[in-house]
Amino acid sequence: MPDxxxxxxxAVEDANSSVLLQEAVKNLxxxxxxxxxxxxxxxxxxxxxxxxxxxxxxxxxxxxxxVPSLLELLDMHNYTARSWAIRTLAGxxxxxxxxxxxxxxxxxFALSVRRAAAKGLGMMKWHWFPEELxxxxxxxxxxxxxxxxxxxxxxxVRYSAIVGLQCLANAIAVSHPDWRSQILSxxxxxxxKEESWPVxxxxxxxxxxxxxxxxxxxxxxxxxxxxxxxxxxxxxxxxELYGRKGQERLVFAEGDPRRYQDLAVAIAQNTDE
Amino acid sequence: xLCIGIVRGxxxxxxxxxxxxxxxxxxxxxxxxAIANLQxxxxxLRVYAAWWLGRFRVDAPEAIDVLITALEDExxxxxxxxxxxRRNAARALGKLGEKRAVxxxxxALECSDFYVREAAAQSLEMLGDSSSIPRLIELxxxxxxxxxxxxxxxxxxxxFDAIIEALGTLGASDTSPLIxxxxxxxxxxxxxxxxxxxxxxxxxxNEVYNEYGDRLVQALAQDDLQLRxxxxxxxxxxxxxxxxxAIADTLAENSLKxxxxxxxxEKQLQPTTPHELSPGAxxxxxxxxxxx
Numbered sequence: 001m002p003d004x005x006x007x008x009x010x011a012v013e014d015a016n017s018s019v020l021l022q023e024a025v026k027n028l029x030x031x032x033x034x035x036x037x038x039x040x041x042x043x044x045x046x047x048x049x050x051x052x053x054x055x056x057x058x059x060x061x062x063x064x065x066x067v068p069s070l071l072e073l074l075d076m077h078n079y080t081a082r083s084w085a086i087r088t089l090a091g092x093x094x095x096x097x098x099x100x101x102x103x104x105x106x107x108x109f110a111l112s113v114r115r116a117a118a119k120g121l122g123m124m125k126w127h128w129f130p131e132e133l134x135x136x137x138x139x140x141x142x143x144x145x146x147x148x149x150x151x152x153x154x155x156x157v158r159y160s161a162i163v164g165l166q167c168l169a170n171a172i173a174v175s176h177p178d179w180r181s182q183i184l185s186x187x188x189x190x191x192x193k194e195e196s197w198p199v200x201x202x203x204x205x206x207x208x209x210x211x212x213x214x215x216x217x218x219x220x221x222x223x224x225x226x227x228x229x230x231x232x233x234x235x236x237x238x239x240e241l242y243g244r245k246g247q248e249r250l251v252f253a254e255g256d257p258r259r260y261q262d263l264a265v266a267i268a269q270n271t272d273e
Numbered sequence: 274x275l276c277i278g279i280v281r282g283x284x285x286x287x288x289x290x291x292x293x294x295x296x297x298x299x300x301x302x303x304x305x306x307a308i309a310n311l312q313x314x315x316x317x318l319r320v321y322a323a324w325w326l327g328r329f330r331v332d333a334p335e336a337i338d339v340l341i342t343a344l345e346d347e348x349x350x351x352x353x354x355x356x357x358x359r360r361n362a363a364r365a366l367g368k369l370g371e372k373r374a375v376x377x378x379x380x381a382l383e384c385s386d387f388y389v390r391e392a393a394a395q396s397l398e399m400l401g402d403s404s405s406i407p408r409l410i411e412l413x414x415x416x417x418x419x420x421x422x423x424x425x426x427x428x429x430x431x432x433f434d435a436i437i438e439a440l441g442t443l444g445a446s447d448t449s450p451l452i453x454x455x456x457x458x459x460x461x462x463x464x465x466x467x468x469x470x471x472x473x474x475x476x477x478x479n480e481v482y483n484e485y486g487d488r489l490v491q492a493l494a495q496d497d498l499q500l501r502x503x504x505x506x507x508x509x510x511x512x513x514x515x516x517x518x519a520i521a522d523t524l525a526e527n528s529l530k531x532x533x534x535x536x537x538x539e540k541q542l543q544p545t546t547p548h549e550l551s552p553g554a555x556x557x558x559x560x561x562x563x564x565x
Binding site for chain 1: 496498524525526527528531532535538539542548550554555558561562565
């Protein structure tokens with residue numbers, strides 16, 4: 001095994017054309033080995049979209065062991081790499097990324113990041129959350145997604161928020177049937193006033209699939225690996241969530257997507273003129 | 274549509290304008306300021322203002338007026354004789370959806386600058402006005418005197434891909450024998466434009482109809498990322514459903530794949546039955562969900 005890992009990594013390092021790099025990253029990603037994490041993460045900074053897509057897919061497959069390094073990457077200055085890292089965190093659904101995803105879905109400058117974060121918010125690994133944190137986390141996710149589904153200016157971000165809401169409605173069907181009805185009644189409103197045909201079609205599909213899901217009992221596939229998170233992690237997540245509540249009073253750190261909020265709003269206003 | 278301008282054409286100039294945008298976003302331009310800048314002394318500000326009016330879709334009548342005037346600008350010239358302001362004005366007018374710009378854009382098809390003609394053809398396509406068809410055909414046949422070839426290799430005499438795409442979108446069905454000749458053009462991008470237009474112009478009853486779509490699907494396996502991006506845009510424009518999986522699988526940005534699949538989805542959505550989703554629509558949405 002380690003032999004083949006080294007061979008695969010060397011192929012990535014030795015690739016001297018963009019096509020070779022894409023192929024090498026695809027092969028390394030397909031091996032799904034934890035040892036590949038640093039190399040795959042490095043690929044996110046190479047400005048080669050084909051390779052980055054393959055690396056994101058690979059990192060999502062590997063899952064939570066990649067989360068700490070991805071969160072670290074968010075602090076760095078490479079904007080493109082940051083956006084790939086958020087996409088990957090969205091795909092993994094690890095609770096440690098919850099607050100990052102909340103900020104990214106509602107306020108990131110890049111629509112590809114908002115889009116990925118919105119879907120990710122609906123598909124968190126909810127079964128990992130301790131009970132006392134689950135409710136507040138899901139309530140925050142629902143609030144953010146309802147906002148994005150109706151207010152984001154890009155069709156694809158609203159589309160993604162519908163996908164996120166559908167997943168969330170499924171996840172809370174038993175614990176919060178009232179929230180689920182709330183999501184469904186929002187779908188009615190969105191279907192009535194949404195301008196984009198693809199988004200309306202996606203709402204319709206969500207409504208139909210949620211109806212089917214009630215008829216038959218939930219057959220949601222849940223990956224039942226135990227949570228690797230420690231009580232320290234949970235405490236940090238809790239603090240971040242409470243911090244988010246009072247975020248207006250804070251000065252945002254370099255690289256925090258909320259720093260771009262003013263610019264995004266200014267551009268949106270200009271677009272309307 | 275939006276990605277077409279980024280995908281090809283004068284990339285270096287696009288890049289410069291985008292950089293200017295990043296700088297200027299710090300101290301926002303207003304509509305009044307942009308219109309004033311477009312008529313001002315500073316050539317750099319004029320070019321930027323033309324781009325800005327298109328980018329932010331400023332379709333105020335005064336904006337259209339100054340952009341139409343800018344199509345005849347003589348002040349701003351490159352060393353090779355190009356007209357940067359005219360190029361940006363032509364691009365902007367396509368985005369503003371105002372048919373009043375059509376005659377001026379048809380006139381711009383006679384410009385000596387290759388990139389002005391390219392931008393004009395793209396904008397006439399976006400405006401969807403078939404009165405430009407005869408002039409586009411003359412340009413495709415290279416029958417307009419005074420038009421200089423592209424300054425870079427392969428020094429095409431005309432922006433054939435933009436012209437062919439416009440004729441396809443405008444439904445100029447008489448031109449299919451002419452366009453067919455471009456299916457084997459040495460420049461791949463032009464072959465794809467021809468396949469796309471042939472698909473649009475051939476009736477569904479015709480047995481070769483899907484062959485043109487399939488040519489584009491095969492082109493998604495190309496090694497060249499730029500070409501794959503262009504083909505994604507073509508497949509989205511024709512809404513070719515059999516391409517759905519190939520679009521989802523090709524190595525390119527998810528954003529471009531999603532725009533392409535959106536084109537397929539829109540073609541599957543029937544305005545007459547808003548409460549039903551075809552199997553094709555559901556399949557496309559499942560693929561899109563996975564790319565978010």
